[in-house]
Amino acid sequence: MPSWKQVLGVFVFCFGSLVAAVGYVYATAIIPTVNPSTQIQSDVFYWADGSQMASAGQVNRQNVGLSQVPLLVQWDFLAAENSTFYTDPGIDPQGIARAVLNMVKGGAVQSGSTITQQFVKNTYLNQSQSISRKLNEIVISVKIGSRMSKQQILQGYLNTCYFGRGASGVEAAAEAYYHVHASQLTVSQGAFLAAAVNEPSVLMNADSDPKAKALAEARWKYVLDRMVTDGKLSPAQRATYRTLPLPKPYVPASRMTGQTGYLVQTAENYVTSHSSITEQDLSHGGYQVYTTFDKKKVTQLAAAVTKTSSAHLDPKHHAADRNVQFGAASVDPATGAVVALYGGPGWDKGHFTDNADASGVPVGSTFKPIDLAAALQDGAVLSPGQGPQPITPASRFNGDDGIEIKDQKGNYVTDSTDPSGLLHQHNDTTHRWGYISLRTAMEQSVNTPYVQLGEDVGYANVENTAINVGLLRSSLQYNTAGFFIGTSTPSAIRMADAYATFAASGTHYDPYSVSKVVSNGETLPGFTKPNPVQALKSSTADTVTNVLQGVIKQGTGTNAQVLGRPAAGKTGTTDNYKSAWFIGYTPQLSTAVVLFKEDPKHPTLQSMTGVGGYTKVFGGVIPTQVWTDYMTAALAGQPTVNFPAAPNLGTGANEYGAPAPSPSTPPTPTATPSPTATTSTPVCHPARRCGPTTQPTPSGGLPGFPGGSPAPTASPTRKHGHK
Known part of the structure; x- marks a missing residue:
């Protein structure tokens, strides 16, 4: 049997080696360039009444500043994903330990991720579920946490999450689920969207699928209850939210059918001729264009042409x-x-x-x-x-x-x-x-x-x-x-x-x-x-x-x-x-x-x-x-x-x-x-x-x-x- 001194020596050596290895990895780790796909946005065109007319682009995303997301909606996401976000170093050691233990037992690779880690995964890394990718995510998350403010990280997270219904980012999600801008979301709607991030393929159908609705309601309640625990909602305020805010029926983003293509074309011509915005700028996306077109009148005009032509x-x-x-x-x-x-x-x-x-x-x-x-x-x-x-x-x-x-x-x-x-x-x-x-x-x-x-x-x-x-x-x-x-x-x-x-x-x-x-x-x-x-x-x-x-x-x-x-x-x-x-x-x-x-x-x-x-x-x-x-x-x-x-x-x-x-x-x-x-x-x-x-x-x-x-x-x- 080895003496206690030998055991202690081995432990100190291993611990020191581990610390040295971590230090070396941290010192030599390089933050990758931003994944270009996360920067792709669409241009969104709106009818005169403010409702969405069309989304032009490969990805349905419109990045918004954190100030455009109501504070309580921000806390919806923190309550759902990472209550200690503003105090943690960018990682959750306990969550990581649980994920590692599960992998040792032969289970699936789990996230155990903070919002910072999810932001890093969405923005800098691929989406593969591997130990090496997970370790890289942890190291980069710590580095990112020391170089970016918490507000920048949260903003990036909200703009890169996929919510289902073809919506990437909270602005597109607000439109896809509730036909409003992110700035118009209520705390109750925000709780649903925060729940949808975990299982978007399921919860996107909560308006029509009873199983999806039941799952969404349970998750929605959990988020609001955590808001009370975190001191962001009072029990009296929480009591006012009794019914799940079901999303609007799913309507896929317009793909330039009917008159939509001409409306978008006319609006784009107007934008480029009345500003310094170029066609190339528009092709990169990220613009919200509010038009003067009356949806009802456009439909009536097309109907008149069809009737006369026939x-x-x-x-x-x-x-x-x-x-x-x-x-x-x-x-x-x-x-x-x-x-x-x-x-x-x-x-x-x-x-x-x-x-x-x-x-x-x-x-x-x-x-x-x-x-x-x-x-x-x-x-x-x-x-x-x-x-x-x-x-x-x-x-x-x-x-x-x-x-x-x-x-x-x-x-x-x-x-x-x-x-x-x-x-x-x-x-x-x-x-x-x-x-x-x-x-x-x-x-x-x-x-x-x-x-x-x-x-x-x-x-x-x-x-x-x-x-x-x-x-x-x-x-x-x-x-x-x-x-x-x-x-x-x-x-x-x-x-x-x-x-x-x-x-x-x-x-x-x-x-x-x-x-x-x-x-x-x-x-x-x-x-x-x-x-x-x-x-x-x-x-x-x-x-x-x-x-x-x-x-x-x-x-x-x-x-x-x-x-x-x-x-x-x-x-x-x-x-x-x-x-x-x-x-x-x-x-x-x-x-x-x-x-x-x-x-x-x-x-x-x-x-x-x-x-x-x-x-x-x-x-x-x-x-x-x-x-x-x-x-x-x-x-x-x-x-x-x-x-x-x-x-x-x-x-x-x-x-x-x-x-x-x-x-x-x-x-x-x-x-x-x-x-x-x-x-x-x-x-x-x-x-x-x-x-x-x-x-x-x-x-x-x-x-x-x-x-x-x-x-x-x-x-x-x-x-x-x-x-």
């Missing part, structure tokens, strides 16, 4: 209906907020261009209200050498087809494609209108008066007015007389915003789709709401609105009367029916709808002749139906609001050479000539339900680009107008 188009059996596309946008005139858009059938359908936020489709006659606004404000040079004369909706211009156009100097506008060398402006029909008022020309969408009016007002004045009401200079095509009747190609968002200026009596707000961006708990600059600008005199805007009300009452937009409340709007159709628009508004909402045809493989606008079985496709039919269906739903329950009364501007000056009106004939006809009607028989197929269809064929439904030249073939994928 009623008119049958691409499976009708070749002309293939590659027909819709785009639409809706803007609040009182703020400029983009509340809804329709960008296409969906990213999941392989359509990645946002038709609501892309320029490239000519707007046709929907540009005429801008001509009229410019004329009302700036007047028109009606005779060479004279100054601008006052213009009103009663001013009369020649509405006949094929007339020659003069510039302000009295010279005829030329056109190299015409045999005569001069521009002969055309309408959609050869109807002889004679000299008609600008009001009538707007209602019946007659081109020739507005081309001559535009020349008399001047390119610069019309261009400035267009920019003042919200159109981008880059989208304006003003090198020919066709500029005045819609060769320009603004986006649907920009056109809805321009008409919103009329709705707001001349007050303009830049369209915006993002109200706030948050990163690392800080609200970033650059996203304040646009300031109002008086773009037009109120008398000008209200007069334009009054004229556009006539378009719906007795003009090309009569189909919009279905809305059943005061509304103003304008139809638009372009050369060879390459696009069809309807843009209309009430005092509360302005909406633009565009229809066009484009093969995604060959991005050039195609004629829509035959689409829906119609020989002529006008903005007053398919786009107007989308508009009325959407606006009816979007405005349901809102009060009927009248537009401000338009001022009496009198008769105004007439085009040079216009005959004086007959004494028996008022300057502005009380009975507007009704549009001619074309009765066409749609091309029917066995799967189609159709028959003879009568649709308005206004004489000016077609802008008739100068000299019959084709409409611009710019693709709507070329530029984004909302920027």
